[in-house]
Amino acid sequence: MPKKKKIGSYPNAMIVMSLTAALFLIGFCGLLVIQSKKLVSIIRQNIEVRVFIDKEVTKAGQDSILTVLKTKPYVSAAIETPTPITFVSKEEAAKEFIEGTKEDFTAFLGENPLRDSYRVKIGEDYFEESKLQQIKKDIETIKGVYEVVYQEDLADNINRNVTKIYAVLASFALIMLIIIVLLVNNTIKLAIYSQRFLIRSMQLVGATNGFIQRPYILRGAMQGTIGGVLAGGLLIGLQQVAVRNVEGLAMLQEYDKIVILVAVVLALGIMIGIASTYQSLARYLRMALDDLY
Incomplete structure (x- = not known):
């Protein structure tokens, strides 16, 4: 006999996995930018x-x-x-x-x-x-x-190519951010959709919107934190594996900037989790009873 879902069950794992994948891709773009800037700096210092x-x-x-x-x-x-x-x-x-x-x-x-x-x-x-x-x-x-x-024209060639690389990476990161936010937002919307009757029941017994939203937003923040920590761990793990296996890559590492990048990824995960949860909740809090069906 198939196991029935409990009332109020929530697909935490699915949301955390989506956030982790999203934040990892964004962080990876940031890691490429940090190391490409360091490479350019080394080239310039040796001219x-x-x-x-x-x-x-x-x-x-x-x-x-x-x-x-x-x-x-x-x-x-x-x-x-x-x-x-x-x-x-x-x-x-x-x-x-x-x-x-x-x-x-x-x-x-x-x-x-x-x-x-x-x-x-x-x-x-x-x-x-x-x-x-x-x-x-x-x-x-x-x-x-x-x-x-x-070496004449070398500086202009390097600066021109570096500008193109940064533009490509920035465009890719921006596109990925938009796609990822939409996907994570839809995932959280589906999760909140499964809670719509529970939310309506809480409204019927007199719960305020703030009271209803609080546990969901806290859960969204926690999911964003877990996703950010996992994405940061994957980034650091990937970076360490690359340093050990790619000769000369160690000289491109700027650990203070990598720490800042991981912190940004973590903060971004929390922001996405909170914002997506709040937006999805607001929709169902305003929805008429007939629309829930």
Whole structure:
């Protein structure tokens, strides 16, 4: 004999599962945004401007150029770049070139035509093509500097592609949020629908709307909390598995922002649970008796 449902039974598991899935997808989009921003930040911190020095400049002249470079506001001051200015001798530059190309150009040239140089890492705030052009012109005015070189158009290409990625992720997250809120709202509406006669009975014995709503809204908040905690746990679990199995992913982790993301997911779950429950209840509290059937 099939087991009968008790009066007032409520599909808690179904609602919690819907909320968990919804919040996990939203949180996953947020996790992608956090890690993509960190990746872009690392790329920007490693962009270098190469300052080539005149061959006639002495050691004292090189030190003078270094002193001037250290005073420039555009030189990176980030903690991740403790040595924003690096000196590269022409011998080191030749060695790097030979290792990269596997060709010893000094064998047929008979000399090393390269120059001593400084490699300067630029702050993230100056990562724009127009600002890099200004930096190039500014450094070239320093006495003893032969030429300033950087990868032109790289900044604009990176900024343009990053903007596209953020736009796609933001659009996807917004669409998912709308779809998910509608689905969760419908799930809660179906759950409240099963309670419509119980709600009407409470009204008939004189219960106020606030008295009727209170336990349902508290239940909605609890369901949102459980869904948020489960979604947050899944996000952290997925992140830890990815860090352990994907080489180099650990450097993209910003745990303080991930904690904030989990807190936002939890708060969003509570808000969705409360708002959807309140909206669904309001409908049945105003409904005429004949409409309940």
